[in-house]
Amino acid sequence: MPTSTVENYLKQIYIDQPTDEATMMPMGRLASAVGVTPGTATAMIKTMTESDLVVYEPRTGVRLSPEGESLALQVLRRHRLVELWLVEILGLDWSEVHEEAEVLEHAISDKVLARIDALLGHPTVDPHGDPIPTADGDVVARAHTSLPRCETDKPLRIVRIADQDPEFLTYADQNGLVPGARLIVERRDRIADAVTIRVGGHDPITLGTSAAERLLVEPADGQTADPR
Structure with a gap:
């Protein structure tokens, strides 16, 4: 049975690795994500390679093996179900x-x-809108677009909050920026690097682009989002 440290590495690689299966996740990025030095991360990855959980190429990076991905999805399922249980129950x-x-x-x-x-009730998403893998390891993710890429004056619905930072989540909750909330982009200011949105009938909110990118949305009318 994998240790908690191994499970954390597997989960982090799954979350952060490039979608292109041929592309490796850089070791420096992995080390930063799990909060260790590059040397410590490399030593752990070499151990995990011996267990056939990852594929590692020195000076290139790491990616999950099929067995490693299966275990990562199990950990992610536990994590997201527990999150929802903590909130709902x-x-x-x-x-x-x-x-x-x-x-x-x-x-x-x-x-x-x-x-x-x-x-x-066998939920499909956690409190932040992240998809919960099934017991068989399937992940059904809804199509979405980051908020700054959407055109103005079109009804949108928040699907997912791509940030676990407690301060940002508190801010989002206080301003109604939660999964399921409807909003429109009123204005994008490229010079100020900001986006002005309106949630429901409330006053407009101006977000920096970096913050707005954490809000993943879909068209409220069910059509494909039109990035600009």
């Missing part, structure tokens, strides 16, 4: 459940996880 705020799930994902049994899944 225990009443924790969505800004604080990520760190709690980081601990619980390694301790929860398959039996308890199955019960949580059933209790929650």
Whole structure:
């Protein structure tokens, strides 16, 4: 059974690795993501290579093997189901459940996880809109576009919040920027590097582009988003 450290590496590689299967995730990026030195990350990846969990190429990077990807999806499923359980059943705020799930994902049994899944009605997304892998390892992700790329004056719906930072999640919640919320882009200011949006009937909100990029949206009318 993989250790919690190995599971953390597998999950992080899955989340951050390029979608192109032939492209490796740089070791420096992985080390930064898991909060260790490049040397420590490289030593761990070499150990995981011996277990056929990853494919590692020195001076190039790392990617998951089929076995490693399967295990990563199991960890991700536990993490996201636990997050939703903490919010929906225990009443924790969505800004604080990520760190709690980081601990619980390694301790929860398959039996308890199955019960949580059933209790929650077999959900497909976590509180932040991230897709929950199925027990068979399938991931059904909805098509989305980052907010700054959408044209103005078109109805949009938030699908996913691509950030686990507690401060950003608190800000998003206070301003109604949650999955399912409807909004429009009123103006994009490329010089100021900002986007002005209106959520429902509330006053306009101006976000820096870097913050707006964390909001992933789809057309509220069900049509394909039209990036500009």
